[in-house]
Amino acid sequence: MNLPRNRGSFGPHLLIEDEVDWDQVVQINTRIGEVKLLGTQSSFPCARIIWALKLKQVQYEFIEEDLFNKSPLLLKMNPIYKKVPVLIHNDKPVAESLVILEYIDETWKPNPILPEDPYERATARFWAKFVDEKCVLSSWEAMKSEGEEKKKAIDTAQQMFEHLEKQIKGKKYFGGEQIGYLDLAIGWMSLWLNAMEEVGQMKLLVPEKFPSLSEWTHNFIRVPVIHESLPPLENVVSYFQGGLDYLRSLSANKS
Numbered sequence: 001m002n003l004p005r006n007r008g009s010f011g012p013h014l015l016i017e018d019e020v021d022w023d024q025v026v027q028i029n030t031r032i033g034e035v036k037l038l039g040t041q042s043s044f045p046c047a048r049i050i051w052a053l054k055l056k057q058v059q060y061e062f063i064e065e066d067l068f069n070k071s072p073l074l075l076k077m078n079p080i081y082k083k084v085p086v087l088i089h090n091d092k093p094v095a096e097s098l099v100i101l102e103y104i105d106e107t108w109k110p111n112p113i114l115p116e117d118p119y120e121r122a123t124a125r126f127w128a129k130f131v132d133e134k135c136v137l138s139s140w141e142a143m144k145s146e147g148e149e150k151k152k153a154i155d156t157a158q159q160m161f162e163h164l165e166k167q168i169k170g171k172k173y174f175g176g177e178q179i180g181y182l183d184l185a186i187g188w189m190s191l192w193l194n195a196m197e198e199v200g201q202m203k204l205l206v207p208e209k210f211p212s213l214s215e216w217t218h219n220f221i222r223v224p225v226i227h228e229s230l231p232p233l234e235n236v237v238s239y240f241q242g243g244l245d246y247l248r249s250l251s252a253n254k255s
């Protein structure tokens with residue numbers, strides 16, 4: 001196929017001089033289409049998607065959403081949960097960050113983020129679900145509770161972290177030598193957890209208790225694609241503080 005060699009817009013896998021497979025280029029470019037991400041800069045489910053798109057070198061438009069005044073576009077694109085992130089690919093929405101990660105991996109094949117082996121894929125999905133259902137929620141509980149309740153909540157969160165510590169022990173990344181789907185799912189621990197700790201005035205990821213997990217957060221944050229797209233910590237702190245104040249005002253108004 002005779003096409004102009006406009007190499008700038010394609011990933012490095014297609015940059016080898018004289019070895020360009022133009023059919024593949026056309027195929028990938030057609031799949032790229034128009035990609036939009038509805039999100040907020042301080043949200044970690046959104047960060048997962050930004051990281052994946054950057055790892056895949058997919059061009060996208062970021063549309064910042066005001067969660068206190070949701071846009072008609074968000075309500076139309078995610079009418080069930082009304083939450084960000086939503087990936088809009090050629091006008092079709094995909095919601096839920098872990099689902100979006102899989103969609104991205106299946107749509108843009110180069111630089112795969114999920115393991116190839118079906119069992120390893122299933123295992124990665126299991127732990128990602130565990131992270132959202134157990135680790136994120138227990139950390140949030142620890143952040144928001146007080147007194148005796150807080151002690152219990154910290155203990156519960158740390159019991160959950162124990163499982164991740166065992167998974168990462170002896171490995172650089174959850175994905176092995178490269179960051180993958182599970183690293184992106186757990187990526188919130190590299191910054192958002194610090195913000196929760198600050199807001200909740202507590203320490204959950206104690207390096208002495210979780211040496212491998214703590215080291216992983218440092219390794220993860222050093223990856224350029226991750227590092228360059230992290231929001232400032234103080235923004236995330238005010239994001240969580242704002243969310244917490246809002247929830248407290250709702251429950252105060254109820255009683």
Ligand SMILES: N[C@@H](CCC(=O)N[C@@H](CS)C(=O)NCC(=O)O)C(=O)O
Binds near residue numbers: 044
């Ligand atoms: N399970 C969802 C969680 C998404 C989520 O909680 N998004 C928050 C921002 S971090 C949101 O949109 N909140 C608005 C709301 O709850 O009304 C995912 O992984 O995408």
